[in-house]
Amino acid sequence: LLTIAGGKLTGYRKMAEKVVDMVARDLGQAGRSFKPCNTDKIPYSGGDFGGSDKMPAFVEDRAQRGVKLGLAEEDARRLARRYGTNVDVVFNLLASGRDRAEAYGLRPDVYAELAYGLRHEMVATPSDFFIRRTGALYFDIDWVKENQDAVIRYMAAACGWSEEETERHARELEARVMEATVVEEADTGLPAGIVGA
Structure with a gap:
């Protein structure tokens, strides 16, 4: 051992x-x-650029492809950086899923990440998506708050959740959001309700 x-x-x-x-x-x-x-x-998944010095040019090239697909340049660049050489799969999901994204009220970039996560990264819950797959719960809480309801609706349909399961996942995500944003007075000496940095 x-x-x-x-x-x-x-x-x-x-x-x-x-x-x-x-x-x-x-x-x-x-x-x-x-x-x-x-x-x-062994190359990392999404990291097969042929050397790290080639990554910036790759990101710029793919960001332009994302813009042609209708993404804001900032969102396209973020996806290219996050998914690396796997971003083409993400963009293909976006191109083929626009109607689904719209039907669930998902922004195109969020839909693409979520669809990729469900198909290729074993995303199991909304918290899993926002914490482990995007890191947004810790680094972009406003993005989480803006997108959490649509993500839950889409995942409920995609995963075949019952109403009870959907509510359970929604409550669990809301608890994670609260933990990430509310600093308890006992922990910091600051008044309760101060947003943590």
């Missing part, structure tokens, strides 16, 4: 490399042969 603790998401590959190399070495001493870890040769 090997146990590894600590670290951050940004260092998970290095941690994995150390563990795999250690296991390969130990098994090698037991007479079995394994190659060392090759995680540094």
